[in-house]
Amino acid sequence: MQTLVDVKEVYSTEGLSLWYDKKQALKDVNVSIFEKQVTAIIGPSGCGKSTFLKTLNRMVELEPKITIKGRISYRGNNLYDKHYPVEQLRHRVGMVFQKANPFPKSIYNNIAFGPRLRGIKNKQLLNEIVERSLKQAALWDEVRDKLNQDANRLSGGQQQRLCLARCLAVDPDVILMDEPTSALDPIATAKVEELVHQLKQQYSIIIVTHNMEQAKRVSDQTAFFLNGELIEQRKTSELFAKPFHKETADYISGRFG
Ligand SMILES: Nc1ncnc2c1ncn2[C@@H]1O[C@H](COP(=O)(O)OP(=O)(O)OP(=O)(O)O)[C@@H](O)[C@H]1O
Numbered sequence: 001m002q003t004l005v006d007v008k009e010v011y012s013t014e015g016l017s018l019w020y021d022k023k024q025a026l027k028d029v030n031v032s033i034f035e036k037q038v039t040a041i042i043g044p045s046g047c048g049k050s051t052f053l054k055t056l057n058r059m060v061e062l063e064p065k066i067t068i069k070g071r072i073s074y075r076g077n078n079l080y081d082k083h084y085p086v087e088q089l090r091h092r093v094g095m096v097f098q099k100a101n102p103f104p105k106s107i108y109n110n111i112a113f114g115p116r117l118r119g120i121k122n123k124q125l126l127n128e129i130v131e132r133s134l135k136q137a138a139l140w141d142e143v144r145d146k147l148n149q150d151a152n153r154l155s156g157g158q159q160q161r162l163c164l165a166r167c168l169a170v171d172p173d174v175i176l177m178d179e180p181t182s183a184l185d186p187i188a189t190a191k192v193e194e195l196v197h198q199l200k201q202q203y204s205i206i207i208v209t210h211n212m213e214q215a216k217r218v219s220d221q222t223a224f225f226l227n228g229e230l231i232e233q234r235k236t237s238e239l240f241a242k243p244f245h246k247e248t249a250d251y252i253s254g255r256f257g
Contacts, residue, residue: 008035010174010204011056015070018051020063025051027228028070033174033221038196038205040219040236042212044251047225049208053176056206057093058086075173091118094167098179100159102151102166107134107143110151110162114170129169137165138195157188164195175199177207181214193218212252216240224248 011033018026025048033039033056041049054060055072058079072079074089091114103110111130120126130147134140139161143154151162160180167175177196181189196205196218209215215222216236223233224247231245243249 013072017069019067021065029230037220039221040215041208043225048228091170092173094172095176096180106148108147111169133165133169136168137161174204
């Protein structure tokens with residue numbers, strides 16, 4: 001008998017289009033992002049991967065002269081409704097960038113920053129959150145004796161895991177990752193990939209990557225973008241084994257991009 005798996009949708013987009021002034025960066029994109037899965041966003045440079053990611057936490061609105069059409073549902077609610085509580089969204093949806101960006105503060109204060117912003121003042125509770133988040137990001141053992149050290153003195157790979165821990169400290173629902181390992185060496189990359197694998201037990205993760213081997217290793221679903229269009233989104237193993245579209249086949253076989 002077939003085992004039925006209950007997969008919930010975290011995000012879905014319908015006819016999502018986006019313009020930077022007159023330049024159209026996303027064209028009629030229909031995507032589903034599933035709970036507790038890793039979704040990889042792949043495609044050549046300039047195809048709209050980062051733009052798509054930044055629509056999911058409404059960060060794209062920080063850019064001037066943006067026009068957005070279509071709909072993005074997050075947990076069933078219209079994200080671009082003018083009454084949507086954006087502040088709440090920023091706690092629910094964390095983001096890790098290509099270049100690690102720790103605050104110019106101590107390791108401890110980087111992690112405690114978000115919880116403090118949410119009103120947590122109790123020292124004991126903050127200590128617990130800092131320890132839990134650093135453990136979840138597999139950084140605790142390396143930094144437990146130097147929590148007061150400036151975070152910028154950590155290595156690049158450690159800084160990236162610190163940024164992940166900073167996301168986790170506010171107990172997010174979704175983690176967006178924009179090429180999180182492109183500035184890291186293979187060992188630091190492997191650590192982040194291992195983390196992604198563990199964290200999907202609890203969180204839904206969307207990762208933009210130029211590295212197709214990484215997409216194959218870490219993701220359950222892959223969405224392939226080209227010139228602002230979503231060409232196809234499928235189970236990663238299926239997309240790489242038997243792409244539906246010639247454009248996908250050409251891209252994953254390294255014929256362009
Ligand atoms: N702030 C902006 N203003 C104007 N055009 C922009 C802006 N940001 C991105 N674009 C354009 O929108 C398109 C999509 O850019 P985006 O950064 O989303 O692509 P990408 O697939 O993430 O690229 P890469 O892999 O190089 O990071 C590109 O043509 C880019 O030049």
